[in-house]
Amino acid sequence: MARNLLKNPSGEELLEFWKLMEGGDGWKVEDIPGDSGHDIKLNGVTKYFATSFQLCLKSQLIDLLAEGYSAEQLDSQPVVAVEDWYSGRKDCGSVYQITVHLLDENKEVIARFQPLQKTLDPEKSPWTQVIHTFSHYGRGLRFVSFEHGGKDNKPWKGWYGVRVTGSSVKLFHPLKDPLGSDGPTVKEEGL
Structure with a gap:
């Protein structure tokens, strides 16, 4: 199984390993379901960032x-799977x-995943999974930059903004299917 390359993906170590931009009252780690009121069933996840x-x-x-x-492994263009x-x-x-x-090695962008900001309705905002895979992005991959967050849409003091948890970045070997096409199929064990 591929390993998660993000450290402290769900707040088990509070805010350790994260570079923070803190607006308002900053970030807070809470136990699930906490003030969000939404439970989530993710293996081993008991906290979230608010x-x-x-x-x-x-x-x-x-x-x-x-x-x-190795550079050779990375130049083979492994599938990069992102989850949040x-x-x-x-x-x-x-x-x-x-x-x-x-x-790349100079920290120049090879590929980007940046969907539009998502505005959440308080009456319809259960835990939602984001998944993205990068493939066929060319040679030269050396770094992955992962950034996420948000805010509330009222100027309420405290931690009323979006909650995030269960983040991951994993690398997988690319495979060719029996017909020889380069699909997004990946080996189960990862890299």
Whole structure:
């Protein structure tokens, strides 16, 4: 099974390993279901990160060579699988955003995943999964930049913004299907 390259993906170690941009009252780690009121059933996940009334972002830069991958492995264009979970609170609307970049040795962007910001209705904001896979992005991958966060959509003091947890970045070997096409199929054990 592929390993998660993000450290502290669900707040088990509070805010350790994350580079923070803290608007409003900053980031807070809460136990699930906490103030969001939404339960989530993810294996081993018991906490989430909560945002405040101004934009809160947190990021990690993953150095793939330092993580033990060789340049040859990375130049074979492994599939990069990204996962994230977000929810709002039942009493306040919020905004969620995520940006993931694949970077070369000079930290120049090779590929980007940056969907539009998602505005969450407090009456319809259960835990929602985001999944994206990168493939066929060319040679030269050396770093992955992962950033996500958001805010509430009212200027309420405290932590009424979006909640995030269960984040992951994993690398998998690409495979060819029996017909020889280069589909997004991946080996189960990862890299």
